[in-house]
Amino acid sequence: MYVSRIHIKNYRCFADQQIDFCPGVNVLIGENNSGKTTVLSALELVLNQEHRPRLTFFDFHQIVKDPTVPPRIEVTVTFRSDGQDTIEDKALVAKWLTKLEPPLEAALTYSYGLEPKDEVRCAKTLKALGKNGKKEYKRVIEDYLPAYVGRIYGGDPKNVLPADREMVERIDFETLDALRDAERELFLGSNPLLKRILRLLLENDKDKANNDEEFQRLSGQLGKHFSSRLSLDSLLSFVKDTGAMEGGTPTLKDEIAEDDILSALRLYVESGIMSVPAQYNGMGYNNLIYISLVLAQTDSANEADFQKRGPNSKSFPILCIEEPEAHLHPALQYKLLKHLQERVTTTNRTRQIFITTHSTHITSASGLDRLICFSATSAGTPDVAYPGRCFPNTKEGKNSKAYVERYLDATKSEILFAKGIVFVEGIAELLLLPLMAEQIACSFAEHHVAIVSVGGLTFKHFLPMFGAGLIEEKAGHAIKRPVSCLIDGDCSLNTKGEGASFQKCYPYQLNRKSNYEYRAESAAVKNLESLCASNGNILIRHTAMTLEYDIAYDNHSNATLITESCTYAEELKELMTVPANLPPALAKRFTGEQLADLNAITDEPQRERHRVASCYLASIDGSKGEHAFSLAQQVKQSTIEGKPGINIPASIEAVIRHATKQPKTPLPAVTENK
Numbered sequence: 001m002y003v004s005r006i007h008i009k010n011y012r013c014f015a016d017q018q019i020d021f022c023p024g025v026n027v028l029i030g031e032n033n034s035g036k037t038t039v040l041s042a043l044e045l046v047l048n049q050e051h052r053p054r055l056t057f058f059d060f061h062q063i064v065k066d067p068t069v070p071p072r073i074e075v076t077v078t079f080r081s082d083g084q085d086t087i088e089d090k091a092l093v094a095k096w097l098t099k100l101e102p103p104l105e106a107a108l109t110y111s112y113g114l115e116p117k118d119e120v121r122c123a124k125t126l127k128a129l130g131k132n133g134k135k136e137y138k139r140v141i142e143d144y145l146p147a148y149v150g151r152i153y154g155g156d157p158k159n160v161l162p163a164d165r166e167m168v169e170r171i172d173f174e175t176l177d178a179l180r181d182a183e184r185e186l187f188l189g190s191n192p193l194l195k196r197i198l199r200l201l202l203e204n205d206k207d208k209a210n211n212d213e214e215f216q217r218l219s220g221q222l223g224k225h226f227s228s229r230l231s232l233d234s235l236l237s238f239v240k241d242t243g244a245m246e247g248g249t250p251t252l253k254d255e256i257a258e259d260d261i262l263s264a265l266r267l268y269v270e271s272g273i274m275s276v277p278a279q280y281n282g283m284g285y286n287n288l289i290y291i292s293l294v295l296a297q298t299d300s301a302n303e304a305d306f307q308k309r310g311p312n313s314k315s316f317p318i319l320c321i322e323e324p325e326a327h328l329h330p331a332l333q334y335k336l337l338k339h340l341q342e343r344v345t346t347t348n349r350t351r352q353i354f355i356t357t358h359s360t361h362i363t364s365a366s367g368l369d370r371l372i373c374f375s376a377t378s379a380g381t382p383d384v385a386y387p388g389r390c391f392p393n394t395k396e397g398k399n400s401k402a403y404v405e406r407y408l409d410a411t412k413s414e415i416l417f418a419k420g421i422v423f424v425e426g427i428a429e430l431l432l433l434p435l436m437a438e439q440i441a442c443s444f445a446e447h448h449v450a451i452v453s454v455g456g457l458t459f460k461h462f463l464p465m466f467g468a469g470l471i472e473e474k475a476g477h478a479i480k481r482p483v484s485c486l487i488d489g490d491c492s493l494n495t496k497g498e499g500a501s502f503q504k505c506y507p508y509q510l511n512r513k514s515n516y517e518y519r520a521e522s523a524a525v526k527n528l529e530s531l532c533a534s535n536g537n538i539l540i541r542h543t544a545m546t547l548e549y550d551i552a553y554d555n556h557s558n559a560t561l562i563t564e565s566c567t568y569a570e571e572l573k574e575l576m577t578v579p580a581n582l583p584p585a586l587a588k589r590f591t592g593e594q595l596a597d598l599n600a601i602t603d604e605p606q607r608e609r610h611r612v613a614s615c616y617l618a619s620i621d622g623s624k625g626e627h628a629f630s631l632a633q634q635v636k637q638s639t640i641e642g643k644p645g646i647n648i649p650a651s652i653e654a655v656i657r658h659a660t661k662q663p664k665t666p667l668p669a670v671t672e673n674k
Helices: 036-047 087-096 116-128 134-147 182-187 193-203 208-229 233-242 258-264 283-312 330-347 360-366 395-407 412-416 427-439 459-466 523-531 547-554 569-577 592-599 604-619 624-640 650-660
Strands: 002-011 014-020 024-030 073-080 097-099 105-113 149-154 171-176 268-271 274-277 316-322 352-357 371-375 383-385 420-424 449-453 483-487 492-495 516-519 538-542
Touching: 002 036, 014 036, 024 036, 024 330, 024 360, 036 073, 036 105, 036 171, 036 316, 036 352, 087 097, 087 105, 087 316, 116 134, 330 352, 330 360, 352 360, 360 412, 395 459, 412 449, 420 427, 420 459, 420 650, 427 449, 427 547, 427 624, 427 650, 459 483, 459 523, 483 523, 483 650, 523 538, 538 650, 547 604, 547 650, 569 604, 592 604
Parallel strands: 024 352, 024 371, 171 316, 316 352, 420 449, 420 483, 483 538
Antiparallel strands: 002 014, 002 073, 073 105, 097 105, 105 149, 268 274, 371 383, 492 516
16 A cells, blocks of 8 residues: 555645655655645645644645635545555555555545635625735635634545544654754754654563563662762751741652663764764764664654554554755765665565655666656646656667666756756767857856756657657656757768768768768757657757867857867968968868868858868867867856857757747857957
8 A cells, every 4th residue: 555646736836736656765856946845745734643734824825716715725645555455554544445446545635624604704705805805815814714624534535524533643654854953853852862762662672571670670779879979968958948848858769760861871973993972973974863763763663552552553654754865975865765765665664755855866866767856837836747657668668768767877867857958969068058058148057957968869768758759648747848959960971872871971062963862960860850849848959060060160260169189270270360271281181072072162151161160170080078178168268358259050059048948139249269
């Protein structure tokens, strides 16, 4: 049995939203204020009767469609059979069943609203406000809040059948919020977590009777030891003089309770030859100790509770953790997640765990099927997506899903948190596009855009998560964010002879001769364009040949492009100064046919641009990565010094503007450095 979904109506950022869960660990990810914490709070409203908070006006969804209707919050949690239900599970949900055929389903609903008479009175008051009553709406609702009632119903919420409180209390719902103070919770106060854990361990003592007797003997000796060392004569003299003796004579007793000893015990951390109090331990490790002790408390409480209460014991433990990564090194984040996954899959000590996180390390280690992705929208209610459900149930779809899970490391998993994504092929795009985005006032950092290098033939594996090529049923699970793909055009040609294969060529060679077959773009580009043809969120753009070629074509006399990594740096400077003359050293890099095709261009400015672009590409052959680093530094330095940057090719600008949702505005062209 597990919590399979939650349906939230009119609660905080959710107007009317159903969210599905999987058995075991569920990882809720997304930007800030996208609804993750609200989901955990909604679960707590239904499943945690002991700590249910008193709701306020701001717990209602703030976008009011009809201000004449008193607001009501309704949260329904559905349980579903997983085929491994225990007798206790079936007994727990027996009166809440909504579906009798396998898999069984049951529901609990929390309703927070006015009673019928109060609802009628409140509605009349709201209607009397008229069209200008928006400002008074909050005041009226707050006036009626004391009359609001929260109730739990079992089964179909339409039947309004009250759920047995004792049965609901059998659900052990534990939460660790994001603002936890591990040190204070562990050690401070009258009843700290450490003391509660130790008390539970004593209750689970298998030889409790004999050990209690031994404790009484030892504590009696300790009490007498202290009594013999302490004299109350001086105290009693003051008590007698002030008249306090009339209320009785103060005296010390030798009795020491187990709770007194538990309060005196201190947790130490031993590391090598050192042993220090846990309060002096690192914040991250104390946070981890705190989470571990909460888990231990759940285990011990369930064992002790079952021994005491039998069938009335807590039998359905659920744990919610907000931001478990707080203060933890990435390796410890990974280890903690693996322990939590093992806890629910092998030990069954915790039925389900719900985690909210901003950690790419936890996300990448979770697997796509456990991820629930939240996005804030302009409509005021979050969008919910399930990346693991987006892949077609075909061999190709399964291969794509496996590929993404294999390569969704801590860097690439950033795409699940960003507001926009740019997929590129290599290191040059990865380094240069953010700088170009800054130049046209479309900062990737400001607009929360992730740029990820995935390789030319692997774009297709990632795009189904954003709705590419999906049938309507699966498209509803996709992440709705602007995605741009910049891929090399890789134009090519081949002779029309039998068995001839396509070879890369320069853009100016296309459609020159009748004895050749030409491709203006690669098959990878065409496949991507076909895959995303009907998806408005995904933009596919390709270069004429490569990123470097396109940049050089649009900046054919800009010496900023030349770095120390260019093999023919001096020749390139000479060529950029006099584009009509091809230096001999560069001319040797081309075949006679390539030179002939270049010289056949009749438009002189185009011929010069293609000449510089092809020579530039030849000059960085074999050192593209090193050149990209140097070029990025030069472009950045030019910006710092207030010098002109570079002209941005149209395809690249389109990619940047789509991902950042920034419309195109006319910008002056960069004056090239000749």
